[in-house]
Amino acid sequence: MKDLSGQPLIVLKGVTKIFGEGQAAVEALRGVDLRIDTGEFVAVMGPSGSGKSTCMNILGCLDTPTAGSFLFKGVDVGQLSRNSRALLRRHYQGFVFQGFNLLNRTSALENVELPLIYRGISAAQRKERALRALETVGLKGWERLTPGELSGGMQQRVAIARAIVTGPTVLLADEPTGNLDTARSREIMDLLTLLNRDSGITIIMVTHEPDMATYAKRIIHFLDGTVALDEKTGGKN
Amino acid sequence: MLGNSILLAFREIRRNVLRSFLTILGIVIGVAAVIIMVTIGGGATVQVSQQISNLGSNLLMVTPGKRLGPGQTSETVPFKMSDVDAITRDVSSIAAVAPVSSRSLQAVAGNSNWSTTVTGTENSYFKVTKRSIRSGRTFSESELRSGSAVCILGDTVRRKLFGNQDPLGEKIRLEKLSCKVIGLMEPKGQSTMGTDQDDLVVIPLRTLQRRVTGSTNIGLIQVSVRDGASTEKVQMEIGQLMRERRHLAPEEDDNFNVMDMKEITKMLTGTTQLLTALLSAVAAVSLLVGGIGIMNIMLVSVTERTHEIGIRLAIGALEREVLMQFLVEAVVLSSFGGLLGIVLALAGSVWLSGLLRVPFVFNAGIVMIAFLFSAAVGVIFGYFPALKAARLDPIVALRHE
Ligand SMILES: Nc1ncnc2c1ncn2[C@@H]1O[C@H](COP(=O)(O)OP(=O)(O)OP(=O)(O)O)[C@@H](O)[C@H]1O
Ligand SMILES: [Mg+2]
Numbered sequence A: 001m002k003d004l005s006g007q008p009l010i011v012l013k014g015v016t017k018i019f020g021e022g023q024a025a026v027e028a029l030r031g032v033d034l035r036i037d038t039g040e041f042v043a044v045m046g047p048s049g050s051g052k053s054t055c056m057n058i059l060g061c062l063d064t065p066t067a068g069s070f071l072f073k074g075v076d077v078g079q080l081s082r083n084s085r086a087l088l089r090r091h092y093q094g095f096v097f098q099g100f101n102l103l104n105r106t107s108a109l110e111n112v113e114l115p116l117i118y119r120g121i122s123a124a125q126r127k128e129r130a131l132r133a134l135e136t137v138g139l140k141g142w143e144r145l146t147p148g149e150l151s152g153g154m155q156q157r158v159a160i161a162r163a164i165v166t167g168p169t170v171l172l173a174d175e176p177t178g179n180l181d182t183a184r185s186r187e188i189m190d191l192l193t194l195l196n197r198d199s200g201i202t203i204i205m206v207t208h209e210p211d212m213a214t215y216a217k218r219i220i221h222f223l224d225g226t227v228a229l230d231e232k233t234g235g236k237n
Numbered sequence B: 001m002l003g004n005s006i007l008l009a010f011r012e013i014r015r016n017v018l019r020s021f022l023t024i025l026g027i028v029i030g031v032a033a034v035i036i037m038v039t040i041g042g043g044a045t046v047q048v049s050q051q052i053s054n055l056g057s058n059l060l061m062v063t064p065g066k067r068l069g070p071g072q073t074s075e076t077v078p079f080k081m082s083d084v085d086a087i088t089r090d091v092s093s094i095a096a097v098a099p100v101s102s103r104s105l106q107a108v109a110g111n112s113n114w115s116t117t118v119t120g121t122e123n124s125y126f127k128v129t130k131r132s133i134r135s136g137r138t139f140s141e142s143e144l145r146s147g148s149a150v151c152i153l154g155d156t157v158r159r160k161l162f163g164n165q166d167p168l169g170e171k172i173r174l175e176k177l178s179c180k181v182i183g184l185m186e187p188k189g190q191s192t193m194g195t196d197q198d199d200l201v202v203i204p205l206r207t208l209q210r211r212v213t214g215s216t217n218i219g220l221i222q223v224s225v226r227d228g229a230s231t232e233k234v235q236m237e238i239g240q241l242m243r244e245r246r247h248l249a250p251e252e253d254d255n256f257n258v259m260d261m262k263e264i265t266k267m268l269t270g271t272t273q274l275l276t277a278l279l280s281a282v283a284a285v286s287l288l289v290g291g292i293g294i295m296n297i298m299l300v301s302v303t304e305r306t307h308e309i310g311i312r313l314a315i316g317a318l319e320r321e322v323l324m325q326f327l328v329e330a331v332v333l334s335s336f337g338g339l340l341g342i343v344l345a346l347a348g349s350v351w352l353s354g355l356l357r358v359p360f361v362f363n364a365g366i367v368m369i370a371f372l373f374s375a376a377v378g379v380i381f382g383y384f385p386a387l388k389a390a391r392l393d394p395i396v397a398l399r400h401e
Helices: A052-059 A082-092 A108-118 A123-136 A152-164 A182-198 B002-015 B017-055 B081-090 B124-128 B141-146 B155-162 B205-213 B231-245 B261-315 B319-356 B364-390 B394-399
Strands: A010-019 A026-036 A041-045 A067-072 A093-096 A170-174 A202-206 A218-223 A226-232 B059-064 B094-109 B112-121 B133-136 B150-153 B171-174 B177-185 B200-204 B220-225 B256-260
Touching: A010 A052, A026 A052, A026 A226, A041 A052, A041 A182, A052 A170, A052 A202, A082 A093, A082 B261, A082 B319, A093 A152, A108 A123, A108 A152, A108 B002, A108 B261, A123 A152, A152 A170, A152 A182, A170 A182, A182 A202, B002 B017, B002 B319, B017 B261, B017 B319, B017 B364, B059 B231, B081 B094, B081 B220, B081 B231, B094 B124, B094 B155, B094 B205, B112 B124, B112 B155, B112 B205, B124 B220, B141 B205, B150 B155, B150 B171, B155 B177, B171 B200, B177 B205, B200 B205, B220 B231, B231 B256, B256 B261, B261 B319, B261 B364, B261 B394, B319 B364
Parallel strands: A041 A202, A041 A218, A093 A170, A170 A202, B112 B200, B150 B177
Antiparallel strands: A010 A026, A010 A067, A218 A226, B059 B220, B059 B256, B094 B112, B094 B171, B094 B220, B133 B177, B150 B200, B171 B177
16 A cells, blocks of 8 residues: 555545446436545535435445546555455544444454454454443443344444544544434544544544534535535534 | 464354354264264175184085076975985095074973074084084984984073073973973174074984974085185085086086185175165265255355455455455364264264174275365355355445345
């Protein structure tokens, strides 16, 4: 992975995503242009079906655009091999899925350890860091339980812990507070604010709640697969 | 990277106890079945050869009727005592000749009864069949000539009828014939085909002919060739003599049969080898079924696990790391199942060979084949479906639930 510092972290140029073919084709993204720099805290908003998750998946190198290009640190992700994209995910990104995507029948601790295993971190360090991440999201004492034994909100917090445990360059979170009550949501948002301010982690977060969006310094509004509004706000520092 | 894959593979095995258990079970059953069948079959074959060489290579059996095998029934001309006398008189290099006629009868003594084989013969029988008398005596000349009601018991019959009592001098009843026990034979144990060689009562030939069968026919003539003499030559001489005595024209086939132990060996081992082949075929089918079982479990589990593969890929796992994990998992499960199958099969074979009284013959080849086959099935069917899943886009794999 070339390190091209000085380049913007994320650039989307005319990104289009079409699902299906012919009559059944759905145009989820229609020419999205976007630039996000290192250290930003971005909230993505918009009605259901407006293409927020689709865009996040592309930013997370999980999906590829039908047309247009995605540059990550100046590197055209579309030109990378599967392995290079996997390494990019491994070393630079943390992803919180809308549907959590935790391993079933696997303890919270082991779920959170997983990205560290692929990073080749030693067993002792792995455990320590995973425990710390779980403590950060308020799950101290719940480490041994499996997703099936945890509430939806707890599972969401395990997913967040798994995304931040590696200390990624960018944290992509698809509705990280969607299943949490207001108090918990605020805790998580405070945590994200802290990670953004103190660890310099770039945060891109999808949310439906205007309350939560106020934590971000920039809000991008999606509508019908395009960026309808891109506004700078104060954030809550 | 391998270390990680091993760690992850073991976590997966532990996470899916039932699936792992079923995979192992399929392999265990397949491997164990094949090894047990082949080991027991091999033991039986070895035993046949052993027992035949115990009998001695200098034994000839003269039976009436054409060649052994199917379609021998047609016109069987039985032997008479004069045939036995002729062989004794005219064939050179003979150690002993014994006429043998047998009947299955119920033997009764006091309250005990036991169904056994009653053999009518002469004292030469003991020499020809290498049986010795443990206590008592053989038949006297006059007993043989007059057809007296006397008998010599095999060890099984003695045990069944008399238990711990001494049967010498006691009477037993063989249907209508009541006869006195004058001797006991040394036990010989089980024979090749699993029959008990001590389950017999020997009486004078004439007694059997007169008081049991009511005919002067002789079922079989056993001849033992003198040590050092050529069995083949004696075999030919007997053949010649019998042809003459039966007035067979040169173009006619023999209507009797002189077999030496080699032929009998061939016949018997042929049977056991056929049996082994059949058992092996059954075992091969069970190995195949086990293999299909493993295959199914692996295929189902990979479909199930496509979502898991998606999660791993999304977190940053490389395709080859995911595959390595599945490979390690399959290898660990298959070889564990294989080893368990081998241990089980060897224990089972030892136990079964004891039960069936066949020698335990370790066949390293079949152990290897069974193990490699099941391991290959496990690995192939664990690996290739995973390969398909690992090549999916992470987002596509994640949509499988
Ligand atoms: N795999 C897919 N196949 C076909 N259509 C899809 C697929 N994924 C998304 N879509 C469609 O693309 C559009 C955008 O979906 P997306 O999930 O990005 O919306 P969203 O903004 O995240 O909505 P929500 O707020 O409900 O999560 C929708 O019309 C959806 O039906
Ligand atoms: Mg969404």
